[in-house]
Amino acid sequence: MPARLDWSRDGGDWPNRSASRFVRAGGLTWHVQTAGDGDDVLLLxxxxxxxxxWRGLFVALSRDHRVIAxxxxxxxxxxxxxxGRTxxxxxxxxVGALLKKLGARPRIIVGHSAGAAIAIRMALDGHAAPDAIVSLNGALFPISNSFARPFFVGAAKLLALNPLTPWLFALRARDPVAVRRLLDGTGxxxxxxxxxxxxxxxxxxxxxSGALxxxxxxxxxxxxxxxxxxxTPLLLVVGEADAMVPPGRAAGVARLAKNARVVCxxxxxHLAHEEAPGKIHALIGEFAPKTAAPEQKAAAHG
Incomplete structure (x- = not known):
């Protein structure tokens, strides 16, 4: 049971391995995959x-964009x-520090679940200025039960601070049935x-430990x-069978955001982008051209 993944040991069969590199930015060493040419697309x-x-979607997007994951x-x-910085x-x-190091200015940011929240926060805080954000089953609202929320957040903090918790969880996950149960929970x-x-x-x-x-x-x-x-225009893609983030929450996000629409x-x-990367790729292609700045549209038709 490894304490940490090692690229020489664990990266041999990593999807899109040829696109991988390690970059020092913001005080961290990052594993990042980049491929393709064209407008930057960031995957979170x-x-x-x-x-x-992002295995399948990364390849599809890299045919027409420089993809950063x-x-x-x-x-x-x-x-x-x-x-204290998590x-x-x-x-x-x-992530903004990483983009600066890479000289990247993503025109599109695609975020899955919590990655969608990061994408929106980056746009709000000025760490990126995308033309479009695509949220895939985005975890964008807090737990709705006001009674349960303090318990959940407090429990997560206690678990994260306990050095034994990640070890015990990893030990339990050695059972394939436990992992299968976790994945079944995604729908x-x-x-x-x-x-x-x-x-x-x-x-x-x-x-x-990082997830906790x-x-x-x-x-x-x-x-x-x-x-x-x-x-920023926001496309909220939801999986009808998502068992982790209730699909109906996207409608609440769309009511608050100025320029948002929902596709079910x-x-x-919950892992729709892994189940059907071709469908997600098509949705991004349909949504992104409509969000281009006027001068970009003129150039495209010029």
């Missing part, structure tokens, strides 16, 4: 995932942030290779309050 995975979750801090092969603004700032059916990598991540104590630390530092109330300030994909779950 959700809590507990990694670059592997990092492991978020504390996840997979990227260094963790100090505990907040949503802290994560947004850290998605994914490729066996992706399932195996989730199992590998779940049995790595540093990755588990991210949950413990998360407070989505400020994001909810700020959604009305978001000027029938039969897909």
């Amino acid at each position: 995975h959700g809590t507990g995932a990694s670059t592997h979750s 990092p492991d978020l801090p504390g996840h997979a092969f990227t260094d963790p942030l100090p505990y 907040t949503l603004p802290g994560m947004a700032e850290a 998605s059916e994914i490729d066996p290779l992706d399932e195996e990598i989730y199992g590998r991540l779940a049995t790595t104590t540093s990755h588990v 630390g991210m949950m413990a530092g998360w407070d989505l109330h400020a994001l909810e309050d700020d959604l009305s300030k978001l000027e 994909l029938q039969g897909l779950g």
Whole structure:
């Protein structure tokens, strides 16, 4: 049961391995994948995932764009942030530092689950200025039960601060049945290779610690309050079978954001981008041209 993933040991069969490199930015060493030419597109995975979750979509997008997909801090092969910086603004700032190092200015940011919250926070805080944000089953609202929320947040903080918790969780995850149960909770059916990598991540104590630390530092109330300030066009893609983020919450986000619309994909779950990367690629292609600045549209037709 490894304390941390090692690229020479664990990266041999990593999806899109040829696109991987390690970059020092914002005090962290990041694992980041880049490929393609054209406008920059940034992909931000959700809590507990990694670059592997973009396997199919990364390839499709790289045919027409320069695609940038990092492991978020504390996840997979990227260094963790100090505990006090694992907040949503802290994560947004850290990713912004990586973009600056790469000289990247993403025109589109695609975020899955918690990655969508980071994308929106980056736009609100000036760490990026995308023409469009695509939220895939975005975890954008806090727990709605006001009684349960303090318990959940407090429990997450206690778990993250206990050094034994990641070890115990990783030990439990060595049982394939436990990993299968976690994935069943997403409402998605994914490729066996992706399932195996989730199992590998779940049995790595540093990755588990990074996911718990991210949950413990998360407070989505400020994001909810700020959604009305978001000027960037926002596409909210929801999987009808998502068992983790209730699909109906996207309508609430759309009521708050000025320029948002919702698309529901029938039969897909929380990991819709892994189940059907072609459908997500098509949605991004349909949405992004409509968000281009007037001068970009003129150039495209000129």
